[in-house]
Amino acid sequence: MTTSSAAAASSKPPRPRSPHFPPHNAPRVWLLVHGTSPINIALARKVIEYGDYVVAGVLPVEYERDEERMSEFKEFLEEAKRTERWRERLRVVGLDARVMGQCQAAVAEAVEAFGRIDVLLGSTSEAVVGTIEELAQSARTQAVARDQFEINFFANVNIIKAVLPSMREKKNGHIIMLTAITSHLGTPGLGLYCSSQWAIEGYCDSIAYEIAPFNIKVTIVQPNFEITVLTNRITSVPPMPEYSPDVNPAPLSRELLSGILDRLEGSKGAVATPTEDSTAMADDAPSPASTVHNPTLGDQLSTENVTSLYPPLVPSFKDPLIAETVHALTAIGGHDNPPARHIVGLEGVMAVKEKLKTVSEELEDFIEVSNAVDITKDEETLG
Numbered sequence: 001m002t003t004s005s006a007a008a009a010s011s012k013p014p015r016p017r018s019p020h021f022p023p024h025n026a027p028r029v030w031l032l033v034h035g036t037s038p039i040n041i042a043l044a045r046k047v048i049e050y051g052d053y054v055v056a057g058v059l060p061v062e063y064e065r066d067e068e069r070m071s072e073f074k075e076f077l078e079e080a081k082r083t084e085r086w087r088e089r090l091r092v093v094g095l096d097a098r099v100m101g102q103c104q105a106a107v108a109e110a111v112e113a114f115g116r117i118d119v120l121l122g123s124t125s126e127a128v129v130g131t132i133e134e135l136a137q138s139a140r141t142q143a144v145a146r147d148q149f150e151i152n153f154f155a156n157v158n159i160i161k162a163v164l165p166s167m168r169e170k171k172n173g174h175i176i177m178l179t180a181i182t183s184h185l186g187t188p189g190l191g192l193y194c195s196s197q198w199a200i201e202g203y204c205d206s207i208a209y210e211i212a213p214f215n216i217k218v219t220i221v222q223p224n225f226e227i228t229v230l231t232n233r234i235t236s237v238p239p240m241p242e243y244s245p246d247v248n249p250a251p252l253s254r255e256l257l258s259g260i261l262d263r264l265e266g267s268k269g270a271v272a273t274p275t276e277d278s279t280a281m282a283d284d285a286p287s288p289a290s291t292v293h294n295p296t297l298g299d300q301l302s303t304e305n306v307t308s309l310y311p312p313l314v315p316s317f318k319d320p321l322i323a324e325t326v327h328a329l330t331a332i333g334g335h336d337n338p339p340a341r342h343i344v345g346l347e348g349v350m351a352v353k354e355k356l357k358t359v360s361e362e363l364e365d366f367i368e369v370s371n372a373v374d375i376t377k378d379e380e381t382l383g
Contacts, residue, residue, distance in 0.1 A: 027089075028052045028118040028334040031110050033097055033159050036062065036073040037123060038231045038318055039178070042326045045076065047333070048089050055110040055117075057095030069310050097124050097155035103162035116170050119333040120163050122156040122200075123178035127193045127229040129254050129301055130237035135192060140306055141237045145192050152196035157203060164211065173216040174334050177204050178325075180225040181348045184355055187225065189253035208340065219332055222352075223325045223344040230260065231322065235308040236301040258298030264312050265297045 030047060032040045035056025044054045063070055080086040091113050093106045110117050128135070128148045135145045160175060167173030182190060183197040201220055208218035234257065242248065245255055300307045313321070325344050332338050343349045 029055070029110065029114045029116055030119045030121060030333065031055045031057070031107070031117045031159075031163065032121050032123070033057045033095065033156070034059075034123045034125070034232075035092065035095075036070060038072065038313060039227075039322050039325055039329075040121070040123060041072055041076050042319075042322055043121070043329050044090070046326065046330050048080075048086050050330075051089075053089045053091075053114045055091045055093060055106070055113065057093055057097070057106055059096055060094045061096075066310070068312075097159045098150050100158045100162065103158045106159075107162045107166060111166055117163055117166055117173065119174045119176060120159065121176045121178065121329065121333070122159055123228075124151055124155040124159075125178070125228055126151045126233045126235060127190060128235050128237070129189055129257060130192075131189055131240070131243050131252065132191050134237050134240050134243065137238065137240070144235060144237055144306055148192045149196050149199070152193070153199045153203070156200050160204075160207070164216070167216045168211070168214045171215045173214075174338060175204070175216065175218045176329065176333060177201070177218070177220050178228065178329075179220055179222050180228045181222045181343060181352055182225045183220075183222060184352045187253055188250045190225070193229075205340075217338050218340065219338045220341045221325070221328060221332070221344065222341065222348060224348050226260070227321055227325055227344075229257070230264075230311045230313065231318075233308055233310055234301070235306065236303075237306055238304045239302050254301050258301050261297035261301070261309075261311060264314070264317065 028047070030044075030052060032044060032054060034040055035044065035054075035058055040056065044056060048054055058073070063073075077092070080090045091110065093109050094102065095106045096102050107117065126148065128144055130141070130144075135141050156177060163173070163175070167175075177200060179197045179201055182194045183201045186194055204218050204220055211218070236254065239254065243250070243252060245252070297309065297312070300309055328342055328344050332342060343352055
């Protein structure tokens with residue numbers, strides 16, 4: 001190669017790195033608990049194209065009622081139908097992981113279709129927005145708090161329990177739990193969400209030791225909390241005036257998420273739904289837009305009712321948001337020696353390192369204080 005051609009080659013932008021798939025003697029079989037989430041749809045596309053098999057769990061009520069949420073998943077199904085090698089490698093099962101019987105049925109269907117389950121990806125998640133006091137305002141908000149653990153903790157526990165007998169029989173398996181760095185970092189306004197994430201991580205850390213003799217591995221994958229929150233349902237409870245930004249300086253997640261939702265809505269060009277009052281106005285009244293504030297998506301997190309919504313993720317925002325997480329999952333899933341924990345992205349790693357540094361400093365202070373008050377038996381006798 002001449003000097004000029006070498007220089008031209010070196011000036012070319014580097015080729016994008018593709019996910020590094022570990023070598024396997026046979027294709028992997030994935031069970032994706034929440035198959036309709038953007039992360040799981042992107043993951044399914046990659047691993048099926050690679051030659052793996054996918055069983056995608058779908059919540060039937062969500063599939064039937066939420067057309068906009070399901071549009072991407074339905075496009076994925078149509079694509080799979082048109083591609084013969086995809087069609088043979090994909091199964092869709094009805095699965096509400098909060099119901100143990102449905103978990104057992106989904107596992108049985110996956111084993112019947114493909115003979116085994118190599119990788120279980122637990123990613124059932126919902127973010128409840130509200131301070132601890134706001135979640136205790138009424139029976140309705142307290143029910144939302146309990147549902148947070150049903151969805152984020154017990155649903156994932158159920159599917160793990162359902163899949164273990166099959167993995168034990170095969171003496172092989174990999175359980176991946178997708179959480180967030182909120183499992184390390186307390187976040188104001190997401191107290192119940194953080195608690196449920198900490199709970200499932202403690203569960204997985206413990207069970208990993210119990211099932212290791214059966215050659216079943218466990219990995220916890222932690223993206224930034226925006227990734228898991230924005231790709232799943234968000235539920236907000238009514239705010240209390242004592243926690244409004246003008247009187248409470250705490251950086252609550254409600255304001256952060258409201259700003260993100262408004263930007264997403266603007267990028268999508270969506271039209272906000274008129275208020276109930278504006279729809280009841282007379283035909284000869286002025287235009288509602290000129291007299292009534294049309295609520296934005298961000299406003300919906302501050303209403304006087306419990307509100308649930310899915311962020312409107314356009315491809316230009318969604319694809320870069322989830323790319324690194326999907327990359328990590330494809331590289332880790334089914335690996336012979338996977339990490340016990342993987343934090344996705346430099347920003348998340350640095351945030352957790354700062355937290356651990358603080359904890360380490362606190363422990364050093366604790367040792368000093370503890371030594372200062374320790375009194376030996378000899379000193380007690382002398383006294």
